[in-house]
Amino acid sequence: MIVDTILYFIYSPKIIRNEAQKCVEVGPAFSFLECSIIQIYQFSDSRNLCDPFTNRPRKRRRLYCKKLKLLPDNYLEQYCADLEVINIMAPIRPVEELASCPQSQAVEENDVGDYLVSRTKKVRNSDYMLFSSDALTHISCDSKASEKYTWLGERLRLTFKMMRSDSRLIRTMCHSHGFMQCSNKNPTVNIIWMGAPVKSIKMRELMPWQRLNQFPRSTEITKKDRLYENIERSKSIFGEAFDFIPEFYVTPRENKNMELAFERVTREIKEAGGELCFPGEFIVKPTNSRQGKGIFFANSVSFSMVDIPAEGPLLVSRYLKDPYLVNNHKFDLRIYVAVTSFYPLVCYVYSEGLARLASQPYDTSASSSESNEFVHLTNYSINKNSTSFVRNESMSSEDLGHKWTLGALLRYVENEGKDAKLLMLRIEDLIVKSLLSIQNSVATASRTTLRFASTNFELFGFDVLVDQALKPWLLEVNLSPSLACDAPLDSLLKTRLIADLLNLACIPLLDKKIIDSVTPALKKSMNSAQDTESSDPDEVELDPQCAKTLKRRPVGLKRSVLNKKIVSGAASIIPNNEKKFEQIVRKVELEEGRRGDFIRVFPRNGSFGMYSPVMEDLGSDDYDERLFDEVILKKNTKNSSGHVSPSTSSASSSTSSSMHIEDLSDLFHDVMMQCNKYPTLADVPIEIREIISPWYEEASEYTKKITQEGETYACKLPVIRSTARLRTKSCAEFYEVRKVQMAKKKEAEAAAAKENEPAVPHSIAAKRV
Ligand SMILES: Nc1ncnc2c1ncn2[C@@H]1O[C@H](COP(=O)(O)OP(=O)(O)OP(=O)(O)O)[C@@H](O)[C@H]1O
Structure with missing residues (x-):
């Protein structure tokens, strides 16, 4: 019998010592067993074999599983459907034989930066926690249904901590999956959720199984002045491809230029015989504030330096006075963007988002200064105070009141005869370019701060204003977009968003005991690598206490085999650049099956060719190009058995058109920026249409309804029952x-x-x- 299965052994030396043999042959999701070492072997042949640790007949293994009551009746169907083979009764070969088995060499140590998990070439979904928004339905009551979601987290004693954030949604989601909340000091926590920028030095301490919702220096995009300055810098290097932010000045350092701009604007308007806009030609925002606080308008006529306080930086930007209107109301879009790697750039846009409408009709000739903010500002936090604000309390209506879903807004735009999907491609384009504008800074910081490839992810909230030509303008990027759920639409959308985001983050399923037992050795290994960058990884010493624990030799396992595994395991824990890159490739492949409603907008078919001319040179690693080759080109080659379609080839390959790739890229950016010239896909030149057609098709995800007729949705987050509120x-x-x-x-x-x-x-x- 050929067993083409990867078998995981989890055993506890303590238990073995006590002669209560509990060696179980399991799949990765079984790793909740109380154990301190995992050994993984791959088999191709399993005749006449016996258990290497217990030397007992193999049928015992099933007994153990039953005895321990580890498996719910339908466990296999529920949790392991996607595993290739889980054969609990598969016989196994003695370990001496195993060591000489050529297949065992195929098993890689320390893959994907996730120490002790996912060591096979093929990383599988079930090695990581699967989050589902359905879990929230059950967390308020004690039931079998809620156990289905919580038992794995509880058994593995997975933990999370929240720092400078009190997001109820994150807490509820984690508790609904059996995670235990721990204090800020806990060093081995699984998920760290930060609501404010983290110091880079803290990121150095991240362990490979930990996940933090932030990248170093991402404030380069989330602070208003830095965002605008970074995009302006890219514009000065790459030209009009970055023309998606309004003209701006940062006070006090640009006071002089700002005065000149006000004079110029006034002169131009007067010369054209027009009138200055009400409430102002410029909008002024404190760079560090949120929720519309401290915003005011400045007109060149009434403008004086008295209006603008000298202290603290202010962003003064040109007021976009021709917004696209919905039922005569101004709106802006909140687009959720997840980044799982900055270099190479890997980013996703969530197919569901929000449109926030101003509560009073748009009017630039209005003179009542009192209601100004309800006409010109679209922040929910401001408009909810207006007497005319209508809350969307409906369970299934997506376009009611002053908060709509992105899909409802796009369907409205389509009904007006406009190309909503092309609008979404343009929004995706500005998102990719904004991230590229800070790629250099983040990559530089990451090189010195992040030791492992998969430890960081980030969710950004992009605020986008659409003008009458259907051109999207970037207003700002939020570091921790609001996850408040105060209406049914919010709860529905945001719970799914967070479940999908945490799935993208790939939280490894590792027992707390394993983590605790290996942490000292890893810490030591990480510290010594820090001290001597060039040290030979094989020479890394183990913490004596930990080594003692780890070296407790289980019955039947040769000391030499075990020692070799422990030392090489701990030593190779810190990947070099090449290893890191391989880990990213595998992680991106894994994310493909876990992205839920996220759409990967970079890299995707044809993207590298289009964006490489507007990407900064980040050294000779060429990670972006190589990732594109690995993840897109190779997949296409496989799918089309050798034939790579022209639209999907990389920058260096030719396309079906006779145009050079750089000219194609220029044309692409022209299409993205010139909305009057190319209002619909049909107006886009054929060469570009060929490239963006698959993206356009994918954009139909944005226009879908998220609610279903007749369904009701919870209008609030559930109260977590006390037994599930683990701390x-x-x-x-x-x-x-x-x-x-x-x-x-x-x-x-x-x-x-x-x-x-x-x-x-x-x-x-x-x-x-
Ligand atoms: N240049 C602009 N032209 C037109 N309207 C603008 C402009 N900048 C901002 N606005 C309006 O002002 C509102 C608030 O702006 P912005 O989102 O930058 O401020 P904020 O206080 O950081 O808000 P948030 O709560 O979203 O963080 C926007 O929703 C938009 O309606």
Whole structure:
């Protein structure tokens, strides 16, 4: 019998010592067993074999599984459907034979930067946690249905921590999957969710199985002034391809230029016989604030330096006064973008988004300054205070009130006879270019900060304004876009978004015990690599305590084999650049099956040829081109058995047109920027149409409805039942202390309020009595 299966052995030396043999032959999702070492072997032939650790007849293994009650009845169908073969009864070969088995060499150590997991050539979905928004439906009540989602996280004792963020959605999602919240100090936590920029130095400490929702220096795009300056810099290098932000000035450093700009604008308008726009030709925003706070308008006529405070940087940008209107209301779009790698760039746009409408009709001649903000600003946080704001409380309507889904907005645009999918391609284009404009900074910071390829991911909220020519303009990029769920549409969209995002992040399924036992050795190995960059990885020493634990030799396993595995395992944990690149390639392939409703916009068919002329030179690694070759070209070659279609070839390959690839790229960027010239796909030159047609087809994902007729959706996040609100001891203590502090604060406030209360006049007091 040929067993073409990769078998995972999880065993606990402690248990073996106690003679309670618990050696189980399992798939990766079984790794919740209490164990401290995993050994992985690959077999091709399994005749006449016996268990290498226990020397017991193989039928016992099934017994163990049953005895331990580890498997729900329908476990295999539910969780392992995508595994190639899980054969619990497959016999195995003695370990001595195994060592000489050529197939065992095919098993790679420390693959994908995920130490102890996914060591096979083929990384599989089931090595990582699968998140589902359905889990939230059950977390408020004790039921078998909720266990289906929580049991794996609970058994593996997976943890998360939230720092400078109190997002209820993240907490609910993690608890719904059995994650335990731990205190900020916990060094071995699985997911770290940050609500503010993290210091680069902290990122150096990330372990390969940990995931952090941030890249170093991503503030280059999330701070308003830095974003505009980075795009402006790219524009000065690559030209009009980056013409998607309004003219801008940053005070106080550009005060002089700003004054000149105001004068020029006034002069131009007067010469053309026009009138200055109401409320202003320029909009002024504090660079560090959010939710529309501190925004005001400045017109060249009324403008004086008195209006603009000198302290603190302000972004003064040209007011886009011809927005596309929906039922006569201005709107902006919130587009969710996930980045899983900056160099090479790998980014995804979520197919569901939001359109936020101003609560009062658009009018540039209005003179009531009071309602200005409800006409010209589209922030939800501002408009919800307007008396005319209509909340979308509907369970299934996507275009009701002043918050719509992206799909509803695009369907509206289509009904007006416009090309909504081409609009989405243009939005994707500005997203890719914005990320490329900071690629150099992030890549440089990542080289010195990130040790592993898969530890970081980030979700950005892109705010986009669309003008009457259907040209998208980038207003700003949010570091941690709001995940508040205060309407059914919000809950529906954002829970799916976060589930898909965490799936993209690929959280490895590793038992806390394994993590705890290997952490000291890895830390040491990481520190010594830091001290001596050129040190020979094979010489890395193990922490004596950890080595002792790891070297407890299980029955039947040769000491030499075990030692070799431990040392090489710990030593090769920090990948070199080439290894990192290989890990990224595998991760991108893995993400393909886990992206949910995310659309990968870079790299994709034909993308490298179009964007390479507007990409900065980041050295000789050429990761972007190589990733494109690995992930796109090779796949296409496989699919078309040797034939690569012209539209999918890389920059160096020729296309079906006679145009040179650089001219094609120029034309592509012209199409993306010139909306009046190319309003629909039919107007786009055939050479470019050939390239973007598959992207255009994919863009139909954006126009789909997210709700279904007759379905009802939860209007709020569920309350997590207390038994599922798992917290580590230190975290629980932290919350206890906080609770007491809050109560004290409230008491103090109440006392202060009482003290400040005006004394009740004697006559009134008497009346009251
Ligand atoms: N250049 C512009 N032209 C026209 N309208 C603009 C411009 N810049 C901003 N706005 C309007 O002002 C609103 C707020 O701008 P912006 O999103 O940059 O500020 P914010 O305070 O950071 O908001 P957020 O809460 O989204 O972080 C936008 O939603 C948009 O409607």
